[in-house]
Amino acid sequence: MDTFETLFTRVTAEIFSPITAAYALAAIGLNIHFGLTGLLNMGQAGFMLMGAYGFAITTIAGWPLWASVLAAVGSAVVFAVILGIPTLKLRGDYLAIATIAAAEIVRLVGRSTALTDVTGASNGLLGNAFKHTFIGASPFGEGRLTIGLWTYAISASNSWWLRLVGWLLVALAALLVWRLVTSPWGRVLKGIREDEDAVRSLGKNVFAYKMQALILGGVMGALGGIIFVLPQAVQPDSLGRPVTFYVWTILILGGAATVLGPVLGAVLFWVSLSLITNVMEMVVPSSFMTDPQIENFGWVIVGVTLMVLIIFRPQGILGDRKELAIDVR
Template identity: 75%
Template structure:
């Protein structure tokens, strides 16, 4: 078993673009759940809208900054349309509505009636919308090695994507840190604990929930952009499983914390890569084929989520008193 190669691959997941994208999406979900207590089970829908908004705008010839604004605006509008009829719902009723809304977005994206726009189930090829982002890079073409890690400077899965992705994660963490200590954030925490009490103080609970939903959704849209830059926009890759992975990351790191989503994303992807790499090297194909190893890795993720909710629902960095729901 080549442990040096395995450890390099596993360590590379710590700062991979996918890890950054999921950390950013979990930060958005943290605004929904950790701060406000909204059980949003459709964060993947915000990510998919951000990805489509960015890709379609770029393909249409829009500059990078305009395509990013379109992506964020799509998420904001979706948050408004989703929140207007549903934010009076609580708990599992809101969860049902949000997961259905995300599925609607995915099914519309893969509809054959929109093949010219979204590519239907085949999606949009990465080469068709990455040029403006790569052209914005200050780095020359070529590759760069940092210790055992060698990646392209500008192409897919590049250092440029990593710098931008983790820069956005840092900005999002700073934003959440500031919001948690602001009067606005304290109102959100009050809504999470007892929205009737907050309403009795004269606060417009509905308006605060809407602001939280839109803000977390916009952060999710930014995560969607980072997620599709190293790959294609494929609607089925951003379905229900993605939302469950984001929830696992948030609960693993700790809800209502600043760095919990970041730590959760790193542990999630490093652990998954380690399990898959070791099993590919050590388990004979006569016992378990490659595709079965992939499935087994996700089984481990599901079991981990179950154990987290049962034995440490507050996560690694979380405080049990900060929980928005009682999972006992």
């Protein structure tokens, strides 16, 4: 019973963990890019890293919490404009290549030893250097709190306070997307996704709408980047190419062009991975497979499962195949 309770506690903790919330925010942003507008953005991790750096660097410099959050949002906006001006006229694979290259540039610049005093280079920025303003903003006390089976600090970095803020942001982002989907602006984005030439023939500035979508989705990614680094540190390699592919997986799993698809996908993705790895750690002898090997094997199983999902239900769990921006057949 104790073993089952431990397993249940670990797995269900992923439902409301900060990492799950961070990926849900990033996937909501990607949903604006791809699900609504049809932009094949393969650089969402770049927006997350820009947000993380913008928040951490300004906090270390002594800025208050609200100003650091605005700096993170502003850095995502600037990155979106710089990225969008030369690339938004590209279509399909060309845009995907350009965006993944841009995200890699952000990561490599963050790793540069020339910016060690600013970004920490490959070592990154330690969490204790930039978490104090967020912790200080908590209206709750110190110590630890147990709710049900889960016990966390009340206001520290990996805390109930962070979980509350993270999932409140997810709820607000999902509400915003819902309003956008039903608005004239959202309908124009869907028209661009289906046939941008037809939308352009109606007198709409397609480039401007694409830029707005890129900026808005990038801001969501930047907010996800802040939530992602608050429990740990800002390390450029932790927000590299794999993160973008995880966000895409989450979006496709839950269903693109849906309001709650990215949220459901994030929860299922991390719960499934936690379930697989924890069960294997309990039943597989360490002499046969080490913990790192079990973790890697867990990714393999998740990957194969998602391949099967793409083959038999490419629209995802909540999605509608008619809403797909590309034909996956």
